[in-house]
Amino acid sequence: MENFISTIIFTLLPLFAGLIIFSGFFKNNTVVIRRFAKYFSALYFIFAAYEFFNRNTNSEFGNVFSSSFYILSSSTGGLSIGFDTIGSIFALLISFLILICFVMAKSAVSSKQRLFYSFVLFFESAILAVLSSQDFCIFCAAIIFAALCAYILVFNFSPIRARKETKEYLVLNSFAVFILCGAFALVYAILKYNSLEANLLNFTYSSSDLSGTIQLILFFAFLLISAVKIPFFGFHRPLLGIITNSNAALSCIFLSEFILGFFILIKFNMYILKDIFQIFSPSLAMLSIFNLCYFATLAIGEKDLKKSFGYFCFSQSSIALCALCSISIEGICGAIFQCISQSLILLGLFGCYCFASQIFKTTKLPFMGALAPVAPKLAAFSFILTLAGIGLPFTSGFSAKFLCILGGFSTQVYSQNIIWVCNLFILLGFALGAFYLISTFQKIFFGADECKDCKVTDLLRHRTLALAVLTFCIITLGVAPYILTGSITKYADMIVSSFLM
C-alpha cells in the first residue's frame, strides 16, 4: 500500500505542479513560473532517483532499479498502478529529459510561459501514468491525455507553417490510440468472460491462452502505436514535421514519444504477446534495418538541419529495434541501453543544433559555417556529442552499439540467420550515421564563413550547464555502463525466460 501511494504521488506530482502554474497562482510572472518549474523538476528528479534507489531491496549500485518495486494492489480494484524495472528507468529518464528541457527553455520560449511549463508538466505526468499503469482505463486515458498535451504544446510553440504536421500527428496518434483502446476493450471482454479481473497482470498471464487470431489482432494494434511513436517507415512524416519545427525546449516531446513507443513495444508486443513477436521478429528486424539505412541516407542528403536531424533520430531508433528482435538477453539489454543513450545524445545534439540555427537565423545547412572559432564551447560540446553519436569508445554510444551487435549475434530465434544478416547490415547504418554526424558538424562549425552578419554569442550559462550535465551522463554511462546494465539484465532475463517457457 505504501508503494502504491508513493507511485500515485510520484505520478501525479507533475500534474499538481502544472495545475499550480496553469491556475494563475504566479500571476503571469514569467521569471517565477520558469524558476518554479525548473526547481520543481530538479527536486522531483532527485526525489525520483532517491525513491527508486530507496525502494531497491538490493543495495548494490548496479541494481538500482529492481523489479521489487512492482505493485498491483488488489485493494484498489482495477485502478492499479506501479512501476516495473523498465518503467522506472524510463520514468527517471523522462523526468531528467524534462529537467534539461526546462533549463534550455529559458531562451527558447519567450512567450506563453504559463502555458508551456504547465503543459509540459501535464505531459510528464501523463507519460509517467502510462509507464506506471497496470490498468487498461488509466493506460488509455493517460495516453490520450499525453497525445493532447503534445498537440497543444507543438501547436502553440512552433511556427504557423508546422500546424499541418501537428494536426497530422494528432490524427495519426489518435487513430493508433483508438485502435489500442479497441484492443484493450477486446482484452477486457475476454478477461471478464473468463471471470478474471481486467488488469495487465492477468492479461500477461492469460495471453498465451488466447487464440492466435486474437493475439495477432492485439499485436498489430500495439505495433501500430509503436510504429507511430518510434516511428517506423511510412509513419514518420508527422513526427518529422514536429521535429523540424521544434525548438530546444520541445525536444522532450518527441524524445518522450519515442521512449513511450519503445516501452509499449517491449512490454506489450514483446513480453505479453511473445508468441506472435517471435514469428514477426525477423520481419521486424529487416524493417528496422531498412529504416536505419533509409533514414540515415535521407539525413545525409538533406539540406535542412532540423529535418536531417529528424531523419537521423529515426535511424538511431531502428538500432534499438533491431537489437530487440534478437530476443536475447544481450539484445534486449542493448536495445534499452541504446534507447537511453540515444535519448541523451539526441537531446544534447538537438540543443546544440538549435543554438547554432538561432545564431545563423536559418536552419539551412549551406548557410551555416565557421562557428567553431567564435563559439568554441558550443563546438566542443557538439564534438563530444557527435563522437558519442558515432559510438566512440568511452561514451555511452559505444556501449550501446556493442551490446546491440552482441545481442544480434547471440539470438536464439528459429530464423537466426536472418537476424545475423541484419546484424551485419547494421554496420551500414552505423557508418551512414557517422558520415551524417561528422559532415553536419563540419558544415556548421568549420566550412565557409557564413557568420559575418549574425550576432554571435557562445553558450550562455544555463545552456552550458545543460550540455555539461548531458555530457557527464554520456561519458559516465560509457565508462561505467554497469550502472544500468545490472538491472536491465534482470528484466531482459525475465523476458527471455518467458520466451523459453
Next chain:
Amino acid sequence: MIDILTLVYIMIFIPLLCMAGITLVKLAKLQIPQYGIFISSLVSSAAVFLISILLLDYTITYQGYTLENNYPICVIQNIPLYFGIYADNLSAIFTTLLCLMFLMANIFSYRYLIQNKQGFERFYIYLNILQFLLLCFFISSNLIQCVAFLMVISLLEYLFANFYFQKPQAQINSKKVFEINVFADFILLIASIAFLYFSTLTPDTVSIPTLGFNNINSLGLYSFASLNPLIFAFICISFIIGALIKSAQFPFSPKVYLCSCAPNPAFSLIISPIMLALGIFLLLRLYPLFNLTPAVFEILKIAGIITALLGAFVALKENNIKNICSWMAVSQTGIALCALGFKMYGTSIFYLLCAGFGTALISYTLDMISYSTGSQENIKFLGGLREKLPLVAFAFLIGAISVSGFIFSGFYSRAIILSNLFSAGNFTYLILILLTSFATSFYLFRMYFRIFEGDYRGTIEPKRIGRAMYFVIFVLTALTILFGHILIKHVNFSFALIGYNKTAALNPFVNVIAFLISAMGYYLAYNIYYTKRLTSIRIRTVRKLASQHFYMDSFIDFIFRDFIIFISKIFAFFEKYILNFIYSLPSVTARFVSYLTIKFEARNMNSQFFIIILWITLILLLTSVLYFKTGIIR
C-alpha cells in the same frame, strides 16, 4: 625497486599526464612560454622512450616469457572488458619504434610550429594523446581493447588531418579520412564481437573470457572446430578487410595522402610504420586465426602487391613531396603485407621496420626542405639544394638508396623476400616486386635530382635549419644504415627480436637481378632528370591512370559520397511526392466523400457520372460479399 610491469604502466600514462598538464595550461590561460610546453612534451617522450627500451631489453632477455596483466575496467552486461598489458617481442619492438618516432617528432616539431604560429599547444596535446592511444593499442592484452583504441586513434588522425581547419582542402580531406577509418573500425568491431560471441559464448561456458591475445590460438581452434566454416571465414575476412583499410591498402590508399594537410611532423608520423602498421599489427596478433583458413592469405598477397605496384606508379607521376612520400610509404607497406600473405611472419616485420626507417628518414628530410624553402612542396620549383643543404641531401640519398634496395637495411629486407619467393617458385609476385623496386628507385632518384641537383628554382632563399632537426636525421640515418645489417648478422638477436628465422639463404642470382633492376631505375632517372640525355617516358594510359591515382579517389568518392547522395535523392523524391501523395489520400478521399454526401443530401446529384460511380461501387461490394459467402475463398 620498481618492477617492469609498473614501469610499463608508467610508460603508458606519462603522455596522458603531459597532455593533461598542457590542456590545463591552455584552459587556465597561464602565461607559460611555448618553450616550456615543448620541453615538457620532449621530456615526456624521452622518458617513455627509455622505458620502452627497458621493456624491449626485458622481452629479449626473458625470451618466451610474456609480460601480462589485466585490469577489469567495466562490465558490459556480463562481459568484463579489460584494460591490460600483453608485452611480448612484437609489442615491445613496435612500442620502441613508436616511442622513437614520437621522440623524433617532438624534437622536430618545435621550430616548425614556431614558424607556423598556429595551434602550438593544440599540437602537443594531440601528439601526446596519440602517443598514449598508440601505446595502449600496441600493448593491449585483448582484441576488444585493440579495436576500441583503434577507433579513438582514427579520431586523432582526423584531428591531425583537420589541424588547419581554416583550409577548405583540410576539411574535405579530413572528412574523407574519418569516413574511411570509421568504416574500417565498424567492420573490425563487428568482426571482433562476432568472434567474441562465437568463440566464447557457448551454453556450457560459465564465465566469459574476453578475447585475450594469450589464448587467441585456443579460441581460434575452438571456434574453427565448432563453427560453420562460412562464419569462421567471414570473421577472418572481416578482420582482414578492416586491417587492410586501416593500413591504407588498395583501394583505400588515398587515405594517407589525404592527411597531407596535417602539420609536417604529424604527417611524418602518419606515414611512418607506426600508423600504417596498425592494421598489420592487428593481423600479426590474429595470425593463429588466419593460419586455420589459409585461403584468406590470398587476399593479403593480392591486396599487398596491387598496393605496392600502384603506389609506386602513382608516385612516379606526383610532384608534391608530401604526396610522393605518402605513396612511397603505402607502397612499402604493401610489400610487407604481401610478404605476410606468403606467411613470412618475421620477414614481414623486418621489411616493415627497415623500410620504415628509410621512409621516415626521407619524409623528415623532405619536411626540412619544406621548412627551409618556406613550405615549397612542389619538386618542379626546387633544385640545387645539395649545395645549400648538403647534410640533408646526404641523408636523403641514404634513405633513397636503402628504400630502393641497393644497400643498407632496405637491401637485406628485400633480398630475403625475393629469395624466399624465388625458392618457392612464385615468379609472378617476384616479378611484380621487382617492378615495384624499379619504379621506387626511379621516383626516389627523380626526386633527388629534381630537389638537390641543377639550379635552385625557388623564390625565397632557403633558410638555415636548426641543430635539433639535424639530430633527427642523424639518428634515422644511422638506423637506416645499421639496423638491417645488425639483424642479418646476428641471427639469434633477430630471432629474439622479431621472430625472424632464416629459412632460405640469400640467393645471389635474384639479388644481382634485383640490384640491376633498381640500378636501371636510377640510371633512367639520372639520364632524364640530371644529364637530360633522355626525355621523359610518356606512356599515355599509365600516365593518365597514375595522375588519376588509378581511380582510387573516384572510387572512394563514389562509395562514400556520390552513391549515397544519389540514393538519398531517390529517397527524397519518394518522400516528397509518393509518400506525400499517400498521406494526402485519406484527406482527399474524405473530402470527396463528404462532397458527394452533401450533394446527395441536397438532392443535387444530377450528374450521371456520380450515379454511375455509385452503382459500380455498390455492385463491386455486393459481388465481393457474395464471393466470400459462397465459400470459394475462405
